[in-house]
Amino acid sequence: xxxxxxxxxxxxxxxxxxxxxxxxxxxxxxxxxxxxxxxxxxxxxxxxxxxxxxxxxxxxxxxxxxxxxxxxxxxxxxxxxxxxxxxxxxxxxxxxxxxxxxxxxxxxxxxxxxxxxxxxxxxxxxxxxxxxxxxxxxxxxxxxxxxxxxxxxxxxxxxxxxxxxxxxxxxxxxxxxxxxxxxxxxxxxxxxxxxxxxxxxxxxxxxxxxxxxxxxxxxxxxxxxxxxxxxxxxxxxxxxxxxxxxxxxxxxxxxxxxxxxxxxxxxxxxxxxxxxxxxxxxxxxxxxxxxxxxxxxxxxxxxxxxxxxxxxxxxxxxxxxxxxxxxxxxxxxxxxxxxx
Amino acid sequence: xxxxxxxxxxxxxxxxxxxxxxxxxxxxxxxxxxxxxxxxxxxxxxxxxxxxxxxxxxxxxxxxxxxxxxxxxxxxxxxxxxxxxxxxxxxxxxxxxxxxxxxxxxxxxxxxxxxxxxxxxxxxxxxxxxxxxxxxxxxxxxxxxxxxxxxxxxxxxxxxxxxxxxxxxxxxxxxxxxxxxxxxxxxxxxxxxxxxxxxxxxxxxxxxxxxxxxxxxxxxxxxxxxxxxxxxxxxxxxxxxxxxxxxxxxxxxxxxxxxxxxxxxxx
Numbered sequence: 001x002x003x004x005x006x007x008x009x010x011x012x013x014x015x016x017x018x019x020x021x022x023x024x025x026x027x028x029x030x031x032x033x034x035x036x037x038x039x040x041x042x043x044x045x046x047x048x049x050x051x052x053x054x055x056x057x058x059x060x061x062x063x064x065x066x067x068x069x070x071x072x073x074x075x076x077x078x079x080x081x082x083x084x085x086x087x088x089x090x091x092x093x094x095x096x097x098x099x100x101x102x103x104x105x106x107x108x109x110x111x112x113x114x115x116x117x118x119x120x121x122x123x124x125x126x127x128x129x130x131x132x133x134x135x136x137x138x139x140x141x142x143x144x145x146x147x148x149x150x151x152x153x154x155x156x157x158x159x160x161x162x163x164x165x166x167x168x169x170x171x172x173x174x175x176x177x178x179x180x181x182x183x184x185x186x187x188x189x190x191x192x193x194x195x196x197x198x199x200x201x202x203x204x205x206x207x208x209x210x211x212x213x214x215x216x217x218x219x220x221x222x223x224x225x226x227x228x229x230x231x232x233x234x235x236x237x238x239x240x241x242x243x244x245x246x247x248x249x250x251x252x253x254x255x256x257x258x259x260x261x262x263x264x265x266x267x268x269x270x271x272x273x274x275x276x277x278x279x280x281x282x283x284x285x286x287x288x289x290x291x292x293x294x295x296x297x298x299x300x301x302x303x304x305x306x307x308x309x310x311x312x313x314x315x316x317x318x319x320x321x322x323x324x325x326x327x328x329x330x331x332x333x334x335x336x337x338x339x340x
Numbered sequence: 341x342x343x344x345x346x347x348x349x350x351x352x353x354x355x356x357x358x359x360x361x362x363x364x365x366x367x368x369x370x371x372x373x374x375x376x377x378x379x380x381x382x383x384x385x386x387x388x389x390x391x392x393x394x395x396x397x398x399x400x401x402x403x404x405x406x407x408x409x410x411x412x413x414x415x416x417x418x419x420x421x422x423x424x425x426x427x428x429x430x431x432x433x434x435x436x437x438x439x440x441x442x443x444x445x446x447x448x449x450x451x452x453x454x455x456x457x458x459x460x461x462x463x464x465x466x467x468x469x470x471x472x473x474x475x476x477x478x479x480x481x482x483x484x485x486x487x488x489x490x491x492x493x494x495x496x497x498x499x500x501x502x503x504x505x506x507x508x509x510x511x512x513x514x515x516x517x518x519x520x521x522x523x524x525x526x527x528x529x530x531x532x533x534x535x536x537x538x539x540x541x542x543x544x545x546x547x548x549x550x551x552x553x554x555x556x557x558x559x560x561x562x563x564x565x566x567x568x569x570x571x572x573x574x575x576x577x578x579x580x581x582x583x584x585x586x587x588x589x590x591x592x593x594x595x596x597x598x599x600x601x602x603x604x605x606x607x
Contacts (some may be wrong), residue, residue: 002584031431034396037576041395044578044589045571052580053588140504146397183397185432188450188459191465192399218568221469221561239568247567261557 002075002282011323013312014079014278016270019103020095023060032089044274046242051280063103071335074278082142083116101136114140118263119162120149126168135173146182154184158200170207176318195219202230205259209318214239224261235262244284252290259300270310321338348514361409364402366566369472374573385421388413392428394572399458400432405530407440435447469558476555481510489545498530
């Protein structure tokens with residue numbers, strides 16, 4: 001719950017968080033080390049100084065840490081935990097559904113844990129989807145198309161194998177497909193961050209919601225074109241939002257652009273925890289205004305009502321969360337600070 | 341003394357020529373982006389250039405293009421006998437370095453690394469984006485000079501060249517815009533229209549608004565990515581230390597940068 005300076009309570013559903021173990025003990029090789037190092041560079045580059053973490057804490061944090069950062073110090077009412085396996089880089093996976101679910105069990109009313117699968121695993125991917133539905137009753141998945149899998153260094157959402165998996169997701173009611181376009185290294189002849197496969201998949205699977213994390217960054221322009229044509233494509237603000245601190249004018253231009261092309265009903269807040277913590281992001285976002293010249297040029301506004309949608313209502317809608325009922329439930333189970 | 345001065349001058353010459361190599365994704369010189377880390381010139385007229393991208397995961401195909409861009413720019417200097425390019429700390433670094441230093445042409449090396457495929461479509465896609473970004477700077481500068489829309493869309497290259505621009509961005513982009521018009525063959529003489537589309541079409545006065553909206557989206561993305569890449573390049577290998585005055589960023593000590601020959605089980 002974020003409380004505005006005027007005392008209004010804003011429901012916050014953080015659409016993109018992680019419970020990872022990127023520690024050296026879990027790294028299989030140099031790629032595992034470089035993966036968490038890259039995340040850490042995002043953290044150190046875009047966080048306000050007072051919110052910087054030491055490397056060891058960033059590599060692996062505890063169940064108490066995540067709860068405190070998101071719900072005690074942070075304004076989140078709920079958080080979606082994404083699964084990113086990276087089994088070629090990490091012994092026990094980078095952020096596995098089993099480990100995240102065990103953590104979330106302590107406060108099930110606050111977490112939605114999403115699963116993940118790799119379509120290149122063929123039959124095993126289908127089995128994995130069944131297993132995640134039966135064991136964890138997932139309603140969403142996170143797809144990382146840049147994941148390495150043996151000789152393969154990336155895949156596309158419109159690969160035939162992926163379509164078989166999405167058909168099964170649709171059948172089982174796994175409606176929310178979060179997509180992260182990392183660099184798909186091979187084939188080298190393609191744009192490593194190409195987002196056009198989202199266009200095909202979203203057209204062919206109208207029942208599913210396609211949430212493109214980081215708004216397709218570094219291909220936000222291409223993403224805007226796609227999102228404007230597809231009713232079931234959403235943009236997650238992770239990575240774009242932290243610019244609000246270091247480069248507020250860039251942020252203003254990007255959010256104006258996203259409001260114009262993608263629209264206020266299809267933009268989702270995500271802190272990308274633990275790369276960033278939600279407290280400062282939500283506070284700055286609530287207090288942010290698009291400068292007059294940009295707002296005028298683009299013909300968009302970032303009103304309180306729009307901010308409220310972005311911070312929680314839009315995600316609540318696609319995850320079928322009754323916000324009023326949820327608020328009542330959470331009021332009966334206020335955040336607990338563990339004795340230390 | 342004289343030799344030292346000559347070497348220093350040659351190093352500067354190398355740095356200058358590297359400014360002509362752009363990151364294809366951002367359409368900015370790699371020297372402005374601080375990607376080039378070291379240049380050394382030896383007595384035997386050989387040159388070594390080391391470059392590092394903002395992350396280990398930056399697009400390898402663009403890393404290839406930049407590595408070959410560096411090679412071509414440096415080898416064009418009349419006194420250079422041979423050169424070595426080294427891309428550091430990159431997931432595809434060995435392949436890029438072996439390829440660029442083999443002395444064989446780009447298309448051959450690139451094809452060897454991806455079952456014969458070529459990069460033409462991707463290069464074309466990013467040239468189109470670079471074109472859009474440069475063209476927008478010119479169009480906005482003309483609009484800022486209160487030129488009528490009908491006049492802007494029908495302007496010739498000759499008239500554009502004669503226009504006096506004072507804004508920093510328009511001043512910087514004018515030669516870059518003229519370069520890309522010529523490179524794509526969109527304008528061959530001063531009588532040709534200055535503002536064709538990338539496909540060679542004309543922009544009607546009514547279409548200028550929507551056209552500019554699209555260019556704006558491309559430019560904002562490139563600027564946003566440029567800001568992110570600069571920031572990541574700067575924070576790579578820095579760590580946080582929390583002292584009595586709170587957190588600060590400190591540089592990694594040399595030995596902690598990951599060794600390239602680290603074990604890679606299973607890969």
